[in-house]
Amino acid sequence: MLRTDAGHGLLARYRRMQNSSDLEQSINHFEHALDICPMDHPCRPAALFNLATAQVVNFQANETYLDLDIPISGFQDALDLRPSGHPDRPITQLHLAIALLCRFAKRGIKADVDEAEELLSEVLDICHANSHIHRAALLAIETSALHPSASIGRDDLHALDEVISLHYDALGYYSIMHACRGQLLANLGTMLATRFKRRGNDEDLDQALTLQSEALALRPVGHTLRSSSLNNLANQLSTRFDHRGNAEDLDEAIALHREALALRPVGNAEDLDEAIALHREALVLRPVGHTLRSSSLNNLAVLLPTRFDHRGNAEDLEESIALHREALALRPVGHTDRPMSLNNLANGLSTRFDHRGDAEDLNESRENLRCALTLLTQHDPRRLMVHRSLATVYLSLHRSGLHVTGSPCEDTDSLNVAMHHFQAAANFAPGGLLYRLRVSLDWVRHADEHRHGTELEAYGTSMQLMDAYMSATASISSRHSALKDFPRTLAVDAASCALRSGDVRRAVELLEQGRTIIWTQMTRLRTPLDSLQTHSDHAAALVKRFRDLSSLLDKPPAIHADGTPSVDVEAAATRYRRLVENWNGVVEEIRTIEGFACFLLPPIFADLQEAARDGPIIMLIASRSSCHAIIIKHIQPPTSIQLPTDFEKLTKLVHTFREAIGKDASPKGNQTALIKALRKLWDDVVRPVAENLGGFARRGSRIWWCPTLLFNFLPLHAAGEYRANGESLSQQYISSYTPSLTALIRARRSHDRSPSVPFAAIGQNFPAGASFTLECVEPELDLVRSLLPPPPTVSFTKITSVDATKSRALRALQDNTWLHFSCHGTQNFNDPFKSAFLMRDQPLSLLDITQMDLSFHQFAFLSACETAVGDFATPDEVIHLAAGLQFAGVKSVIGTLWKVTDSTVQRLVEAFYKKLCGDGKMNSKRAAQALHQAVHSLARDKDMPLDQRIVFMHIGA
Numbered sequence: 001m002l003r004t005d006a007g008h009g010l011l012a013r014y015r016r017m018q019n020s021s022d023l024e025q026s027i028n029h030f031e032h033a034l035d036i037c038p039m040d041h042p043c044r045p046a047a048l049f050n051l052a053t054a055q056v057v058n059f060q061a062n063e064t065y066l067d068l069d070i071p072i073s074g075f076q077d078a079l080d081l082r083p084s085g086h087p088d089r090p091i092t093q094l095h096l097a098i099a100l101l102c103r104f105a106k107r108g109i110k111a112d113v114d115e116a117e118e119l120l121s122e123v124l125d126i127c128h129a130n131s132h133i134h135r136a137a138l139l140a141i142e143t144s145a146l147h148p149s150a151s152i153g154r155d156d157l158h159a160l161d162e163v164i165s166l167h168y169d170a171l172g173y174y175s176i177m178h179a180c181r182g183q184l185l186a187n188l189g190t191m192l193a194t195r196f197k198r199r200g201n202d203e204d205l206d207q208a209l210t211l212q213s214e215a216l217a218l219r220p221v222g223h224t225l226r227s228s229s230l231n232n233l234a235n236q237l238s239t240r241f242d243h244r245g246n247a248e249d250l251d252e253a254i255a256l257h258r259e260a261l262a263l264r265p266v267g268n269a270e271d272l273d274e275a276i277a278l279h280r281e282a283l284v285l286r287p288v289g290h291t292l293r294s295s296s297l298n299n300l301a302v303l304l305p306t307r308f309d310h311r312g313n314a315e316d317l318e319e320s321i322a323l324h325r326e327a328l329a330l331r332p333v334g335h336t337d338r339p340m341s342l343n344n345l346a347n348g349l350s351t352r353f354d355h356r357g358d359a360e361d362l363n364e365s366r367e368n369l370r371c372a373l374t375l376l377t378q379h380d381p382r383r384l385m386v387h388r389s390l391a392t393v394y395l396s397l398h399r400s401g402l403h404v405t406g407s408p409c410e411d412t413d414s415l416n417v418a419m420h421h422f423q424a425a426a427n428f429a430p431g432g433l434l435y436r437l438r439v440s441l442d443w444v445r446h447a448d449e450h451r452h453g454t455e456l457e458a459y460g461t462s463m464q465l466m467d468a469y470m471s472a473t474a475s476i477s478s479r480h481s482a483l484k485d486f487p488r489t490l491a492v493d494a495a496s497c498a499l500r501s502g503d504v505r506r507a508v509e510l511l512e513q514g515r516t517i518i519w520t521q522m523t524r525l526r527t528p529l530d531s532l533q534t535h536s537d538h539a540a541a542l543v544k545r546f547r548d549l550s551s552l553l554d555k556p557p558a559i560h561a562d563g564t565p566s567v568d569v570e571a572a573a574t575r576y577r578r579l580v581e582n583w584n585g586v587v588e589e590i591r592t593i594e595g596f597a598c599f600l601l602p603p604i605f606a607d608l609q610e611a612a613r614d615g616p617i618i619m620l621i622a623s624r625s626s627c628h629a630i631i632i633k634h635i636q637p638p639t640s641i642q643l644p645t646d647f648e649k650l651t652k653l654v655h656t657f658r659e660a661i662g663k664d665a666s667p668k669g670n671q672t673a674l675i676k677a678l679r680k681l682w683d684d685v686v687r688p689v690a691e692n693l694g695g696f697a698r699r700g701s702r703i704w705w706c707p708t709l710l711f712n713f714l715p716l717h718a719a720g721e722y723r724a725n726g727e728s729l730s731q732q733y734i735s736s737y738t739p740s741l742t743a744l745i746r747a748r749r750s751h752d753r754s755p756s757v758p759f760a761a762i763g764q765n766f767p768a769g770a771s772f773t774l775e776c777v778e779p780e781l782d783l784v785r786s787l788l789p790p791p792p793t794v795s796f797t798k799i800t801s802v803d804a805t806k807s808r809a810l811r812a813l814q815d816n817t818w819l820h821f822s823c824h825g826t827q828n829f830n831d832p833f834k835s836a837f838l839m840r841d842q843p844l845s846l847l848d849i850t851q852m853d854l855s856f857h858q859f860a861f862l863s864a865c866e867t868a869v870g871d872f873a874t875p876d877e878v879i880h881l882a883a884g885l886q887f888a889g890v891k892s893v894i895g896t897l898w899k900v901t902d903s904t905v906q907r908l909v910e911a912f913y914k915k916l917c918g919d920g921k922m923n924s925k926r927a928a929q930a931l932h933q934a935v936h937s938l939a940r941d942k943d944m945p946l947d948q949r950i951v952f953m954h955i956g957a
Contacts, residue, residue: 007033011054027054048078049092056099068103075099090126093119164191182225185215186232193236208236210651220485230260272310276303294337297327298344305351314355321348333375342372343386350393362400366393384431387421388439394418395446419447419454426461429584437465441487448493456501459494463513464601466490470517483517483874489623491515492708495630496623504630504638505605508741511619511630512603515708516740518877519887542589549583603742609634611741613748614957615702618689620711622650629689632741633696641692645684650710653680657714661898661947671946675722678715685711686719686729693733702734702928704744712875715897718950734932736954737868739878739886747891747957757858757922759788760797760816764804764823767838776902780822780863780909787913789920794818806839810848817857818922819890822905825864825881832879837864846884854889859924861894861912863905868895868953882955892924892956894931904938904948911937928954 007029010022030051037044052074059068075096082089097119100112168188189211196204216229234256237249279300286293301323308316324345331338349365352358369390376383398414422443426436440462447455466486487493491514498507590599598604611617612634619630620643627643627650645653660673697703705716717735720728729735738744761784765777781798788794799812804823813819824838833850836843860882862868868882882895894912911934916926931954938944 007050007054011057023054023058027051027058030054045078045081045088048074049095052078053095059102068099072096072099072103090123093123164188164195182215182218185211185218186229189215189232189236193239205236205240206655209233209240210655212236217488227260227263230256234260272307276300276307279303294327294330297323298341301327301344305348317348317352321345321352324348339372339375339382339386342368343389346389346393350396353396362393362396369393379430381430381432384425384428384435384439387425387428388442391418391421391425394421415450415452419443419452422446422458423454426465433465433469437462437469440465448497456497456506459497459510462490463494463510466517467513483877488874489709492621492623495621496625499628499640504640508608508619508630508632508638509603509605511621511708512608512741516743516878518879519739519883520742542586546586546590549586608741611744615704616693616697617704617706617738617741619706619708620685621708622647622710631689631692639692641688643685643688649684653677654710654713674946678719679721681714681716682719682721682728686716690729690732697733699732700734702736704736704738706738706741709875712870712878715950717953730932730936734928736928736956738955739883743886744957747886756792756795757818758795758816759818760799760812761785761820762804762809762812762823763800764839765801766840767824768841774824776906777822780906783906783910784820784913787910787917789917789922793920793922802840804839805841806844809839809844813852813854819860820863821861822863825862825867827866827869827880832870835881837881846881849884849888852888854885857890859892859927860885860890862896863909865896865899868897868955886956892927892954894927894952894954896951897953898947898951900951901948904944904951907938907941908934908952925957
């Protein structure tokens with residue numbers, strides 16, 4: 001199948017924007033596609049047709065009749081390759097006839113009009129009335145796909161280069177939310193791997209892996225193509241193992257193949273066949289006249305399209321539609337299930353339109369859904385499904401709109417109606433939070449694809465629903481698991497949308513609302529609502545009612561069996577309606593309590609700006625559309641800077657850092673890769689920010705980084721040129737990090753200035769399951785003690801060896817507001833809440849820490865490996881040990897980005913505590929400056945590797 005998304009995308013954009021450059025590029029893309037289709041190629045007719053269509057549009061724009069000779073020739077060549085009986089012959093005849101009529105209008109040659117009339121007569125004989133217009137539009141859309149590499153000759157590398165180029169163009173056209181993006185990524189990854197095998201360019205292989213990883217991320221658990229993406233990524237990891245010999249690649253490839261295999265169990269197709277067979281038997285047992293026959297008809301009709309999706313047998317779809325019609329006939333007006341029968345039949349007809357292009361199917365589908373909507377009461381939860389179906393139908397109408405001449409155009413009215421139905425479904429409270437959230441994400445995807453005026457509203461709605469849905473999700477682990485099912489780029493895409501509209505404040509609000517959701521829910525539900533519970537019995541009951549009602553609303557309503565008395569159906573509808581009203585009432589009542597006015601409402605920029613009280617905050621945004629830095633100042637308006645990089649470059653930079661850190665970076669080793677990466681980070685991200693800060697931030701003052709998505713995995717504080725007299729960020733500012741603006745505001749609320757500081761040093765040199773002793777733990781804790789002020793300024797507790805158990809560490813955490821950990825740290829990327837400090841008996845996990853109230857705690861130094869590294873599945877949740885301590889209440893935390901050596905720890909700890917409390921005073925606000933100065937002092941030590949000099953980072957106030 002010829003795949004030409006880029007050309008069609010540019011052509012569609014030209015029709016919207018009338019930019020001649022888009023039209024010229026579209027023709028170029030179609031010409032390239034034709035070039036790679038030889039005379040006997042099965043896709044050549046389509047290539048000729050596509051190019052001719054664009055050339056006709058060019059004639060309409062320039063009105064030069066000579067331009068029509070070429071597309072007419074192209075249509076005629078395409079028609080010759082589509083003989084009588086060919087399914088695409090009518091659409092080719094139609095377009096050829098239109099082109100001939102256009103030329104006749106310019107030249108007046110009767111032969112043109114005679115030929116056109118003959119062609120149109122044959123089209124009218126073959127096609128049903130009015131269906132040819134919609135079929136033309138459908139074909140224009142369905143041929144919008146790029147040429148797969150499998151059909152390119154093995155020796156034709158030039159053609160492969162051209163197709164790869166077309167794929168990159170298409171990726172630029174399809175946003176992260178577009179349904180086609182995953183397949184485009186997979187196809188492009190496969191072609192790059194093919195080119196690597198032919199040319200041996202390492203960049204092709206690395207980029208192929210990056211693209212396949214992204215494709216996999218777009219196909220979460222439950223996606224029908226997940227096993228395919230797992231297999232693609234595994235194959236290319238195996239290729240890289242063969243090429244480079246990295247055992248980790250082979251291990252990961254094996255794990256991915258196992259997961260893919262598990263998703264393709266023996267008998268899957270047979271299970272579906274068996275289910276259909278059983279439903280057929282059930283239907284036989286419910287003959288005509290049986291009260292439950294319509295239910296069996298519906299059940300069988302719903303299953304058949306599933307098999308159609310898997311096997312493509314049109315007979316299944318036809319039978320499904322026929323069964324839905326029979327079921328509908330048994331559910332007359334007044335039947336409780338008639339609306340859903342109308343909805344199901346409409347969905348089947350809409351699916352058939354997608355495959356056939358018959359306008360009657362789409363029109364009937366629309367009328368059925370309109371009827372269904374009128375039959376449902378205003379509070380019936382099923383209205384959401386009908387609104388969603390109507391949105392899908394109107395999108396199809398939009399995509400199939402044609403000029404009177406027969407060429408595709410944008411149907412703005414249908415698009416607006418589609419967005420209206422998405423909006424109605426997403427805001428329909430009785431529909432349930434999860435279903436509303438899912439439909440809001442559909443709204444986001446389509447509004448983003450079409451750059452519709454409701455795009456920003458769609459993002460805002462999805463953020464609000466995500467927040468409400470997570471509020472009703474009970475456990476931390478279930479919240480994290482749930483987040484994996486939703487787009488991880490939602491917050492940054494929303495912010496990018498706001499920036500496109502010039503609303504920087506709104507971009508900040510959306511970032512804050514859509515990131516660190518788990519932490520935000522924990523802190524919001526724990527502290528404020530718990531304080532309500534202690535306020536009065538009524539307040540405690542209010543908290544319980546909110547959680548209970550949220551859980552009930554999230555459950556979809558039961559489907560009533562045929563024959564259910566109408567009085568029972570009405571009673572159930574009344575109960576549900578009251579449930580919705582009660583939930584809204586509880587939320588409003590909570591908002592009347594002091595401190596809760598914004599409960600379940602998006603954050604307001606005026607409040608968030610308070611986070612910049614002690615220095616500017618830089619929020620970094622990496623989305624598919626653009627990369628920006630937003631600088632938030634305490635009083636002045638925020639500013640936005642477009643960074644000279646993009647998502648693909650950042651992805652590559654992250655992988656470069658990971659590889660560089662994994663290499664031997666000792667002074668005698670090779671630090672070239674790390675230095676190059678830090679220079680790239682400086683040039684593309686940090687330098688533009690530093691130059692902007694120079695206008696108002698004093699040199700040597702503090703700044704805070706609030707990175708999103710890919711930026712979470714880059715050592716921003718260490719960016720620089722790393723050459724003689726070269727620039728670096730650390731020469732200009734003291735860097736700290738914050739997972740969110742709210743977290744930083746909370747960290748600044750109170751700082752203990754009591755004369756006596758309870759300080760616990762917790763160390764474990766031989767944890768459970770260890771095979772060797774950490775010799776540095778005891779000396780490190782003794783060193784810390786020697787550097788701290790003596791009693792009564794500091795009340796020091798040391799817990800090590802057999803005493804450093806999980807329970808003892810938990811007690812020390814509770815009783816001491818200053819903490820120093822020296823032990824093994826583990827980051828669990830599959831379940832990050834199982835990340836832990838390893839104690840003598842069992843791990844002290846992040847989950848254990850999150851269950852504690854550390855709101856009066858001032859400081860924690862985490863002398864362990866990888867304590868500030870999040871997981872790639874949910875990077876904007878910032879789930880790691882350092883962030884966990886901060887969200888639990890610790891004001892200031894020092895953690896590590898990767899593995900740290902014993903030698904580094906000893907030297908850094910000594911330099912840090914000397915700077916922090918050398919004057920005999922304990923103030924956690926000085927931690928960032930003390931770390932900054934300590935790192936600078938170590939930089940003069942030429943024996944310390946670069947990666948160890950930049951491994952520590954500061955989080956918080």
